[in-house]
Amino acid sequence: MDVFRGKRALVTGASSGIGAAMALQLAAAGCDLILVARRSGRLHEMALRCSEAGAAHGIECEVIAMDLLAHDAAHTLHRQLRELDLPMDILINNAGFGFQQPLLALPLNDHLRMIDLNVRTLTALTHLFAADMVGRGQGWILQVGSVAGYLPIPGMATYAATKAYVVSLGRALAEELRPQGVVVSTLAPGGTETEFSEVAGQRIEGYKKAALMSAERVARDGLHGLARGRVVVVPGMLYKSSVGGARLLPERWLTRLAGRVMKD
Numbered sequence: 001m002d003v004f005r006g007k008r009a010l011v012t013g014a015s016s017g018i019g020a021a022m023a024l025q026l027a028a029a030g031c032d033l034i035l036v037a038r039r040s041g042r043l044h045e046m047a048l049r050c051s052e053a054g055a056a057h058g059i060e061c062e063v064i065a066m067d068l069l070a071h072d073a074a075h076t077l078h079r080q081l082r083e084l085d086l087p088m089d090i091l092i093n094n095a096g097f098g099f100q101q102p103l104l105a106l107p108l109n110d111h112l113r114m115i116d117l118n119v120r121t122l123t124a125l126t127h128l129f130a131a132d133m134v135g136r137g138q139g140w141i142l143q144v145g146s147v148a149g150y151l152p153i154p155g156m157a158t159y160a161a162t163k164a165y166v167v168s169l170g171r172a173l174a175e176e177l178r179p180q181g182v183v184v185s186t187l188a189p190g191g192t193e194t195e196f197s198e199v200a201g202q203r204i205e206g207y208k209k210a211a212l213m214s215a216e217r218v219a220r221d222g223l224h225g226l227a228r229g230r231v232v233v234v235p236g237m238l239y240k241s242s243v244g245g246a247r248l249l250p251e252r253w254l255t256r257l258a259g260r261v262m263k264d
């Protein structure tokens, strides 16, 4: 991750889980940071920890507490960073959530909120910061998707569909922006030990618990993949083979199986 030393990264969803782990690892690699999420207290704690992790490099870490679901959040954030004269070398598009509920068991607005954060805000941030990076001829964007992006999941359909969008967008932009000096990688993790399942209302027990990866490991794989210019990174053999197997199974079986595994 030497390539990130002396650079500046914007990490969304940096108050917990995978985003927090990435922030710490980028700090240790000597990267300045802008940490974004809603919980200001948690972000300030993270900023302290990042400053300690990056002390040898004298890194700088700023906190912006904001709701990325607020109207025009991506433009507001982009404008704020411009006014502070803080150009971004790296964008980590990580903030996201999903509810595990059948379509009609959730109010429509909850489905729309998932789409707004996981798809709309992610796309807006990508557009705004990619334009700046192309202008400078260099940049790195890491889109946090999911193995759910490869599997339609009955009982979690909207979330899986938002992540299919992220995977598709990331793979296409990797080709589109490479000639202009911008690396785009997509991280597609499987089950990871974070606050995600609490927010999603998931029960994680038995074999599902045993299959959880640590946020640190997932973050490390994602950042190494970004540094090496990998188009898609799927951490862990179990999840790599799930994505590979998904391509071989008939579509209807695959969808039923995904629904059953998530429901158990």
Ligand SMILES: NC(=O)c1ccc[n+]([C@@H]2O[C@H](COP(=O)([O-])OP(=O)(O)OC[C@H]3O[C@@H](n4cnc5c(N)ncnc54)[C@H](OP(=O)(O)O)[C@@H]3O)[C@@H](O)[C@H]2O)c1
Pocket: 012, 013, 014, 015, 016, 017, 018, 019, 036, 037, 038, 039, 040, 042, 066, 067, 068, 069, 094, 095, 096, 097, 098, 117, 144, 145, 146, 147, 188, 189, 190, 191, 192, 193, 194, 195, 196, 197, 199
């Ligand atoms: N954990 C898994 O099993 C798993 C698997 C595959 C993919 N993922 C993806 O990994 C990414 C990170 O999730 P995680 O597992 O690390 O879960 P997490 O611990 O719940 O972290 C989610 C982060 O997103 C932030 N966030 C949520 N809503 C926000 C909003 N409206 N505005 C600003 N920030 C917001 C949260 O901060 P605040 O609450 O402070 O705002 C938090 O920092 C997500 O995109 C998720 O879909 C997770």
